[in-house]
Amino acid sequence: MKLDKNALGTPYGRVGVGNQTNLEIIGNNSDVSVGEIFMIYSSRDGHERVFFFRVLGLQNYLRRVDDVSEIAGTLMVEGESYLSGIERNMLLSLDGRMLGYAEQERGKWVFRSPRRLPDHLAFVYRPLPGTSDETVNLMLSSQIDGEVFVGDLQVGEATLDVPVMIPAEFLPMHVGIFGSTGAGKSNLMMVLIKSFIDHNLGASQSKVDSKPRMSAFCIDPHDEFAKGVDDHGIQSVVDAMDQQTRSDVIGDFYYLTTHLRATPREVKRYAREINVLWNEIQPRDLYSIMEFTPQGQLLIDSVYSRVHEGWIDHLLKMDEDSEAKAGAQKGTLRAVQRRLRFLERSSIFNDSGTSILDDVFEAAETGRILVVNTSLMSDREQFLLTTVVARTLFDLRRAAKSSGNLGDFERQGEMRLPRPFFQRVKNKARAYYGKGGTTNQTEIRDLKMLPVIQITVEEAPSILNPELMRGRSVFKDISRQGRKFNIGLLVVSQQVSVLDNVILSQMNTEINLRLGNEKEIKACIENASVNIAGFEGEFRVMARGEALLTASYRELPLPVKIPLFDTVFERDKSLYKAKGTKKKETHHL
Amino acid sequence: MLEKILTDRFRKLVRAVLTDVRNQQDLRDEKEFAKDEERIKNELLDDIVPCPANEVLDEDFTVAAVDGSGTENFGILDDVRLHLVSTSVVVLQSNTRRGTLFEPMDRAQLESELNQEQPHLDMHWHSGVRNDARDKLAASLSDIYPNKSVTDLIVHFFQDYLGPHVSSFSDIDSTDYAKHKSKLESIQGLISRAGFLTNTAVHDELRRVSEYAAARTVLISEIRPKYILLDGALSVFMHFVLKYPSMPSGFMLRELCSLSRERNVILCAVSKNHTIPFAHRIAKMAEEKFGTGSKWFCLLPSQKDPGGGLHIYSDRTYIPPRLAVPYLFSFSEDNRPSRIDFDRVWWKKNIFVRDDPAKTREKEKALFQEIEFMSRDARWYGYPVALALAHEECKLSYEDLRMAREVFADVLHELGADVRRSTPMREDYGL
Numbered sequence A: 001m002k003l004d005k006n007a008l009g010t011p012y013g014r015v016g017v018g019n020q021t022n023l024e025i026i027g028n029n030s031d032v033s034v035g036e037i038f039m040i041y042s043s044r045d046g047h048e049r050v051f052f053f054r055v056l057g058l059q060n061y062l063r064r065v066d067d068v069s070e071i072a073g074t075l076m077v078e079g080e081s082y083l084s085g086i087e088r089n090m091l092l093s094l095d096g097r098m099l100g101y102a103e104q105e106r107g108k109w110v111f112r113s114p115r116r117l118p119d120h121l122a123f124v125y126r127p128l129p130g131t132s133d134e135t136v137n138l139m140l141s142s143q144i145d146g147e148v149f150v151g152d153l154q155v156g157e158a159t160l161d162v163p164v165m166i167p168a169e170f171l172p173m174h175v176g177i178f179g180s181t182g183a184g185k186s187n188l189m190m191v192l193i194k195s196f197i198d199h200n201l202g203a204s205q206s207k208v209d210s211k212p213r214m215s216a217f218c219i220d221p222h223d224e225f226a227k228g229v230d231d232h233g234i235q236s237v238v239d240a241m242d243q244q245t246r247s248d249v250i251g252d253f254y255y256l257t258t259h260l261r262a263t264p265r266e267v268k269r270y271a272r273e274i275n276v277l278w279n280e281i282q283p284r285d286l287y288s289i290m291e292f293t294p295q296g297q298l299l300i301d302s303v304y305s306r307v308h309e310g311w312i313d314h315l316l317k318m319d320e321d322s323e324a325k326a327g328a329q330k331g332t333l334r335a336v337q338r339r340l341r342f343l344e345r346s347s348i349f350n351d352s353g354t355s356i357l358d359d360v361f362e363a364a365e366t367g368r369i370l371v372v373n374t375s376l377m378s379d380r381e382q383f384l385l386t387t388v389v390a391r392t393l394f395d396l397r398r399a400a401k402s403s404g405n406l407g408d409f410e411r412q413g414e415m416r417l418p419r420p421f422f423q424r425v426k427n428k429a430r431a432y433y434g435k436g437g438t439t440n441q442t443e444i445r446d447l448k449m450l451p452v453i454q455i456t457v458e459e460a461p462s463i464l465n466p467e468l469m470r471g472r473s474v475f476k477d478i479s480r481q482g483r484k485f486n487i488g489l490l491v492v493s494q495q496v497s498v499l500d501n502v503i504l505s506q507m508n509t510e511i512n513l514r515l516g517n518e519k520e521i522k523a524c525i526e527n528a529s530v531n532i533a534g535f536e537g538e539f540r541v542m543a544r545g546e547a548l549l550t551a552s553y554r555e556l557p558l559p560v561k562i563p564l565f566d567t568v569f570e571r572d573k574s575l576y577k578a579k580g581t582k583k584k585e586t587h588h589l
Numbered sequence B: 001m002l003e004k005i006l007t008d009r010f011r012k013l014v015r016a017v018l019t020d021v022r023n024q025q026d027l028r029d030e031k032e033f034a035k036d037e038e039r040i041k042n043e044l045l046d047d048i049v050p051c052p053a054n055e056v057l058d059e060d061f062t063v064a065a066v067d068g069s070g071t072e073n074f075g076i077l078d079d080v081r082l083h084l085v086s087t088s089v090v091v092l093q094s095n096t097r098r099g100t101l102f103e104p105m106d107r108a109q110l111e112s113e114l115n116q117e118q119p120h121l122d123m124h125w126h127s128g129v130r131n132d133a134r135d136k137l138a139a140s141l142s143d144i145y146p147n148k149s150v151t152d153l154i155v156h157f158f159q160d161y162l163g164p165h166v167s168s169f170s171d172i173d174s175t176d177y178a179k180h181k182s183k184l185e186s187i188q189g190l191i192s193r194a195g196f197l198t199n200t201a202v203h204d205e206l207r208r209v210s211e212y213a214a215a216r217t218v219l220i221s222e223i224r225p226k227y228i229l230l231d232g233a234l235s236v237f238m239h240f241v242l243k244y245p246s247m248p249s250g251f252m253l254r255e256l257c258s259l260s261r262e263r264n265v266i267l268c269a270v271s272k273n274h275t276i277p278f279a280h281r282i283a284k285m286a287e288e289k290f291g292t293g294s295k296w297f298c299l300l301p302s303q304k305d306p307g308g309g310l311h312i313y314s315d316r317t318y319i320p321p322r323l324a325v326p327y328l329f330s331f332s333e334d335n336r337p338s339r340i341d342f343d344r345v346w347w348k349k350n351i352f353v354r355d356d357p358a359k360t361r362e363k364e365k366a367l368f369q370e371i372e373f374m375s376r377d378a379r380w381y382g383y384p385v386a387l388a389l390a391h392e393e394c395k396l397s398y399e400d401l402r403m404a405r406e407v408f409a410d411v412l413h414e415l416g417a418d419v420r421r422s423t424p425m426r427e428d429y430g431l
């Protein structure tokens, strides 16, 4: 299958001299910007290869002129001098990176690391929206395929209609979203949530029930996702659905909030109030979000081992005599109580009422999306909520994974999870985890067949920092083992440099948005799962909504333009109406 | 060798020769120059009033330039030599209205106007040892030059040289040249220096004719430039005995001149390497007269011009060239003066005004003002930019030639020939 070179884009020039990192292109000196991607067509020995070269820096110079300063001097001194046909004689020296090349192998396009170089004088093409999209899409299929739409491939200032996706199978290997304030993190989260919903929509419509759905527990610290920043939000997606689709994909609710009464009317119909019971909190949850002295942990652990789920209440009511009896150092109890006091004041952590955890569990195991308005919580409450939810879902799956059948599972669950909670959910859990039955002998399903659960960790440095991760943080376990249980973290942070190495080294996909300073740029480059050394200049010129997607399972660092949520919603809203009325866009699901 | 070159002895040798040159030449010529000094300063030399940078011309104009390059030993196959010849045509528009001064015509458009790729690369072979050397050269030249009618071609020279009464081949019968008529019917016949067909002479002729062919293509095309610039001089080398051009290129140049006049094109040739003695002294004179940084020109009159030729070149047969009018000029104090030649017949009609030196001067000034205007590119300041670009486009760099030779060896191999046949024999011995 011979490649149609015209479909690569506009012929731009020829390769002069070049190596892996620098390429001199002889071409018309049209505006080229940092970040642009050029394609170089090479057919050495009749074997077609298309190289991708990314501009990291550029320099204009005049063809066959060694000393530009001399010319500049002449232009200065001889005021009436000119430069004839300067456009044509202008050369561009492009510094950049050879990203790799695409070639066909048994009729399929594969992408390879830049181990080779294009031919001398090979033709250079500049991708052109409307012309190159299909070919680029094809050539880069191994680099952009997946289930979760992030944005469109950016080739400099232009964007191609080449959707860039993340494969669902890599979500449990954790995704990082990094960007300074205003870089577009919230908008990206909304685009991702929509992608999850779209994926679930596809899965629910697909006859063969092979594609597992996606669940997400999305912390929304500014209460932006439901109503959106501009015109539309996730609520618009919900509203655009017909009854059946909504109940298939969204269920009865998707919005969790602290103050149901303060919720806008249209959202309220799909809202639940957040309430977590003290007896559903485990000591580790607290260790994951705040530091305790070793004595404090000792005291908590000993109380927990005696009274189990009642530990918080017990500790808060404990007096100094009992402290002494428990063998703790003087002052330890006071310190622990001080730290637990926020639970007494909290409106979401209570010692009674109906827990939201049952609903969260159900949503997670049935492949649904939860938007969690944490705007009216304290930071601590937000972190503890995230932790309790993450640990609960993780422990349930862990119990399932380590069991041969449902009978085992129940024993495991009782051991690992707070008893009252487990008693409430165990029958549902048996239904989710049992392979075609609910008896004690029923085998446990492969967790890969269950929905991938994603838990966002907002303001990640507050809990994923080295101090907390050094201890018994539940996030340490999820970082390392999430993959086994099909649970992934979606780590959202303005900074990379302060995150703990355990989570960074376990992260396999990074969406790097605009960053605040050189230190973060450096940290981001070091952390990236593909080598993007030398991309500093690019980070400096990144606009909002632009990102560099790096993933350990791909050779190519992908520049992505994330669309505005409103744009993709307007484009796709008709898809949410009853099936079959509109054709689906291929790249979308 | 280097150990000898770096000795004092060698330095002394160089010094001795240079001193000798200076003594012999300068002393003799200095006297001659003294005789010309006054006349140059007062009559022949004048300054150019540059037109302002943002001047919008009433009529924007087009300039074309032709240059060529090549090598006489691109390849050797036994006694056959391969000559590689490149030519390039550049067409610029003055574009004062649009402000993009001297913008080159788009290459695709140029190629379609000329019906030829640009730059143009061609190859010819020649055997210097065989006795058919002249026939082979003649065949190559006929192949290159577009006007295939020799009898048509040669008339232009005789018309310019003898007068308008010679306007067709048959008119030659009534001249002293009647006895040579048979020679004048074929390109072979026009090669009267057959005995001196060295490789260099052959190559020069191939190159010159290629450039003339390119210029002719421009003249015939719809481009209609106001100027056509050639690189070099408008020299016609005459045969001593026959008294007409000793090589076909001489006739071709005169045809170009004639066609140019017919089409109102100003044909001129610019040479950086002129052979005008005392040019630097004339430049100094100009500086004294018009101030530093001034732009100037200086007519180099011939014997027949009012006041006669200059003493400084009285013993140089080719200054001024036959049927041409040379000027020295300088548009930039950083450069040594260059020379520009015009067709004498055109000059007589369009620049020279009999018995009116002031009027003549006025026309010269207007002409040079325009030429100066087209010589302001910052890369080659003071040199006509069209010629500079043409030169840049046609030149064969060392690297180009190396690649071309690689292709040559490759093709040779494809044809099953012994590649060694094409490399210099000394390479067999590692020399």
Ligand SMILES: Nc1ncnc2c1ncn2[C@@H]1O[C@H](COP(=O)(O)OP(=O)(O)O)[C@@H](O)[C@H]1O
Pocket (backbone or CB within 6 Å): A179, A180, A181, A182, A183, A184, A185, A186, A187, A188, A229, A544, A545, A546, A561, A562, A563, A564
């Ligand atoms: N992909 C995008 N394209 C264009 N503008 C964007 C994009 N993403 C965000 N913005 C704009 O940038 C601003 C900040 O976006 P936001 O998502 O709130 O950033 P963050 O959450 O990182 O602070 C908003 O006004 C939004 O409209």
Ligand SMILES: [Mg+2]
Pocket (backbone or CB within 6 Å): A182, A185, A186, A187, A222
């Ligand atoms: Mg935000």
